[in-house]
Amino acid sequence: MSGVWVFEGGMVRRADSEAPGTGGAARPGKVLVHVPSGEVVTSYEVLERRLRELGWERYLNDPCLLQFHQRSTVHLISVPRDFARLKLVHMHDVVVKTRNVFQVRDA
DSSP states (O other): OOOOOOTTTTTEEESHHHHOTTTSSOOOOEEEEEEETTEEOOOOOHHHHHHHTEEEEEOOOOOEEEEETTTTSSSSEEESSGGGGGHHHHHHHHHHHHTTTTTEEEE
């Protein structure tokens, strides 16, 4: 694998990887924002409430994922069940599938 590698305390990590202690969360400084209200999505309860307002429904009951779908489309939003593992790619998935409703912004 290419990139910059750092050796610290007997451990190796990529220097351009996510910050230590984020638990796989989105890169520090990025947040998912509900544009019409300006509300920052801080939990899945907030995300689910906003998606339901747009006609999205909970889909299946997967032990690892939360999934939402709209009956009128083939789109499926999948996010890890643990909110701390929400990454930038998941945020962008929400943004793409709910055009003009959510944005990823700097914190």
